[in-house]
Structures are given as C-alpha cells and as structure tokens.
Amino acid sequence: MKIKVDKEKCIGCGACEAICPEIFKMEDGKAKVIGKESKCTKEAADSCPVQAIEVKYR
Numbered sequence: 001m002k003i004k005v006d007k008e009k010c011i012g013c014g015a016c017e018a019i020c021p022e023i024f025k026m027e028d029g030k031a032k033v034i035g036k037e038s039k040c041t042k043e044a045a046d047s048c049p050v051q052a053i054e055v056k057y058r
C-alpha cells in the first residue's frame with residue numbers, strides 16, 4: 001500500500017489522524033504519513049475534505 005498526502009491540498013483539519021492515528025500524524029499543521037499499512041487508511045482517505053490523501057494498492 002502506498003500512501004501519500006498532498007501537502008499543497010491539505011488544510012490541516014486533523015480528520016485523517018483522528019480516524020487513523022497509526023498512519024497519519026499532524027506535523028506543522030499538515031498531515032504526515034507515519035505508517036505503511038492499516039485497515040483504517042481507506043476510511044481516512046475517504047474522509048479527507050479536500051481529497052489530499054492518495055492511496056495506491058499493489
């Protein structure tokens with residue numbers, strides 16, 4: 001699983017971290033990817049209000 005946060009798009013709402021703290025961590029007002037794979041990743045990506053999270057499966 002490849003997870004990416006587009007820092008240009010991210011508005012720092014913190015939703016991804018709240019839903020999936022093992023993958024996303026807020027840092028300097030933006031979300032940072034800190035994990036590799038988790039069941040909650042997709043849900044967090046879907047919950048991002050600005051679609052800043054890109055998830056690729058392989």
Ligand code: SF4
Pocket residue numbers: 005009010011012013014015016017030031047048049050051052053
């Ligand atoms: S949910 Fe989206 S906008 Fe909100 S902090 Fe995470 S990546 Fe940024």
